[in-house]
Amino acid sequence: EVQLVESGGGLVKPGGSLRLSCAASGFTFSSNAMAWVRQAPGKGLEWVSSIGTSSLYRFYADSVKGRFTISRDNAKDSLYLQMNSLTADDTAVYYCARGPPQYSDYDQLFDFWGQGTLVTVSS
Amino acid sequence: EILLTQSPGTLSLSPGERATLSCRASQSVRSSYLAWYQQKVGQAPRLLVFGASSRASGIPDRFSGSGSGTDFILTISGLEPEDFAVYYCQQYGSSPGTFGQGTKVEIK
Numbered sequence: 001e002v003q004l005v006e007s008g009g010g011l012v013k014p015g016g017s018l019r020l021s022c023a024a025s026g027f028t029f030s031s032n033a034m035a036w037v038r039q040a041p042g043k044g045l046e047w048v049s050s051i052g053t054s055s056l057y058r059f060y061a062d063s064v065k066g067r068f069t070i071s072r073d074n075a076k077d078s079l080y081l082q083m084n085s086l087t088a089d090d091t092a093v094y095y096c097a098r099g100p101p102q103y104s105d106y107d108q109l110f111d112f113w114g115q116g117t118l119v120t121v122s123s
Numbered sequence: 124e125i126l127l128t129q130s131p132g133t134l135s136l137s138p139g140e141r142a143t144l145s146c147r148a149s150q151s152v153r154s155s156y157l158a159w160y161q162q163k164v165g166q167a168p169r170l171l172v173f174g175a176s177s178r179a180s181g182i183p184d185r186f187s188g189s190g191s192g193t194d195f196i197l198t199i200s201g202l203e204p205e206d207f208a209v210y211y212c213q214q215y216g217s218s219p220g221t222f223g224q225g226t227k228v229e230i231k
Contacts, residue, residue, distance in 0.1 A: 037168075045160075045168065045211055045222040061219055095167055106156050108213075108220030111179060113167040 002026040002112045004096045009117030016086050016121070022079040022096030022114060030054075030074040033099030033107050036081045038092035039116070048094070049081065053102045063089070086121045093118050125149055125214050129223035135231040142199040144226045146212035151192050153216030159188055159197045162225075163208045171210075172197065202228070 008020040020036070035050040049070040050059045058070050069082040079096055094117050097110035126149040136142055146157065155175035160168040170179040172188035175195055185200040199206055207230050212223040 044224050045213070047220050047222070059218060105154070106215045108215040108218065109156070109158055109170075109173055110168075111170045111173075113169070115167050
């Protein structure tokens with residue numbers, strides 16, 4: 001059974017930093033792209049960042065480019081999101097999501113999602 | 124960036140009725156790479172349909188997707204109590220993948 005478990009969310013002050021983690025199990029982690037998708041309170045879904053199977057490619061939404069860094073450790077079956085220079089607009093539930101297998105014609109279809117971790121940016 | 128517009132915003136129906144949800148793209152979606160997700164309150168989204176019309180694993184056949192180009196439809200042929208939720212379409216043919224704003228299916 002595929003499982004994605006996020007951690008690392010919490011309350012942080014504007015301008016602060018936070019590192020999210022996602023522990024994956026139930027599939028061959030190194031075979032799939034991975035992504036972070038967020039959802040502000042009461043709002044819709046917003047793709048944040050994706051990473052390829054060997055970390056050769058990393059893509060970011062314009063809203064987080066230069067502030068967030070996605071990474072993965074295939075030996076630990078883990079995905080990470082380093083978030084710096086946080087603002088109130090970054091307040092959201094952050095979901096870890098599984099992307100397609102390597103060599104897919106697309107990279108942002110998400111077939112499994114974690115339960116999410118809440119990030120609140122407030123003074 | 125492709126903009127997706129979902130309609131209606133809210134659909135009020137009774138159990139057993141048919142639900143028809145629309146998703147319109149601002150430009151043609153490459154290879155009909157259009158997905159639908161279901162999200163219940165307090166839960167993560169769940170993939171229902173990909174490639175416009177292919178059901179994801181374990182999804183009941185009362186859920187069906189159709190469409191191509193810029194116009195897509197998700198049909199729920201007979202609403203079950205567990206189907207009342209918010210539904211999002213997403214295009215993943217062009218980067219960034221974008222989501223619609225959602226359609227809430229509520230009990231009438």
